[in-house]
Amino acid sequence: MPELPEVEVVRRGLDRHVIGRTITAVRVHHPRAVRRHDAGPADLTARLLDTTITGTGRRGKYLWLTLGPDAALVVHLGMSGQMLLGPVPNENHLRIATLLDDGTTMSFVDQRTFGGWVIADMVTVDGTPVPVPVAHIARDPLDPLFDREAVVKVLRGKHSEIKRQLLDQTVVSGIGNIYADEALWRAKVNGARRASALSRPKLRELLDAAAAVMTDALGQGGTSFDALYVNVNGESGYFDRSLDAYGRAGEPCRRCGAVMRRDKFMNRSSFYCPRCQPRPRT
DNA sequence: TAATCAACCTGCTAGC
DNA sequence: TGCTAGCAGGTTGATT
Numbered sequence: 001m002p003e004l005p006e007v008e009v010v011r012r013g014l015d016r017h018v019i020g021r022t023i024t025a026v027r028v029h030h031p032r033a034v035r036r037h038d039a040g041p042a043d044l045t046a047r048l049l050d051t052t053i054t055g056t057g058r059r060g061k062y063l064w065l066t067l068g069p070d071a072a073l074v075v076h077l078g079m080s081g082q083m084l085l086g087p088v089p090n091e092n093h094l095r096i097a098t099l100l101d102d103g104t105t106m107s108f109v110d111q112r113t114f115g116g117w118v119i120a121d122m123v124t125v126d127g128t129p130v131p132v133p134v135a136h137i138a139r140d141p142l143d144p145l146f147d148r149e150a151v152v153k154v155l156r157g158k159h160s161e162i163k164r165q166l167l168d169q170t171v172v173s174g175i176g177n178i179y180a181d182e183a184l185w186r187a188k189v190n191g192a193r194r195a196s197a198l199s200r201p202k203l204r205e206l207l208d209a210a211a212a213v214m215t216d217a218l219g220q221g222g223t224s225f226d227a228l229y230v231n232v233n234g235e236s237g238y239f240d241r242s243l244d245a246y247g248r249a250g251e252p253c254r255r256c257g258a259v260m261r262r263d264k265f266m267n268r269s270s271f272y273c274p275r276c277q278p279r280p281r282t
Numbered sequence: 283t284a285a286t287c288a289a290c291c292t293g294c295t296a297g298c
Numbered sequence: 299t300g301c302t303a304g305c306a307g308g309t310t311g312a313t314t
Binding site for chain 2: 158
């Protein structure tokens with residue numbers, strides 16, 4: 001599932017190939033892929049045609065292609081979105097296709113249709129220009145301007161579970177279910193503990209763990225459990241071989257040897273070590 | 283205001 | 299063999 005490292009891999013791939021390229025053709029194959037573009041598919045198509053891509057950007061799981069100084073094409077990969085340059089292996093899930101002026105096709109493929117494209121104006125938030133749909137998203141741990149102490153302060157004021165807060169993109173962005181479990185394992189924190197009950201040093205350790213695990217994943221091209229996450233060339237990452245928590249229920253903890261557990265949490269799975277990460281007393 | 287939860291969606295797997 | 303239910307999970311809007 002695309003989280004921050006996977007989205008960054010895609011952004012870097014696009015950055016190498018599409019800057020300076022002009023879009024010469026657009027076809028929206030599935031209207032749901034542009035459902036957040038209020039003006040509709042025809043408007044999105046018209047606004048992209050003959051437009052030159054001037055840069056790329058990312059915050060958390062959102063990435064965008066800047067279309068001059070005032071607008072951007074915002075892309076969210078959802079759970080299964082892919083930005084592909086070149087041939088599309090399986091057109092069953094092709095949602096949007098574009099042609100660039102060098103003859104390259106740039107396609108949006110999305111099996112589960114949670115992702116999408118939207119063209120938006122740029123606004124400046126805390127000194128950084130971002131597209132409007134991204135304005136409410138907090139900085140991610142790999143952002144050079146990420147303010148760890150400010151996030152610790154926010155978390156200290158939250159009375160719900162720490163994992164819920166890690167997944168809240170308005171608190172800290174880029175973290176999804178996989179990296180939340182990995183960061184919690186590294187920091188030896190159970191995700192069911194209340195954020196406000198954790199000490200400031202432990203919260204710092206947790207945020208540092210989140211940054212570290214995502215940096216490690218980025219170095220290995222991201223995590224991939226199946227063909228749903230690929231880079232712009234259709235290749236999968238390798239970080240799933242390095243996961244310490246996610247998907248390891250029933251296997252021994254790599255730190256203490258206890259049998260890893262899986263609990264249901266927020267309609268999804270949480271993987272943790274019952275010895276290193278004991279559940280809070282109810 | 284903060285916290286919680288359902289809905290969206292499709293492909294795969296397990297169970298019957 | 300075919301059907302059904304459950305599961306995966308990011309985001310948003312509704313509800314508590």
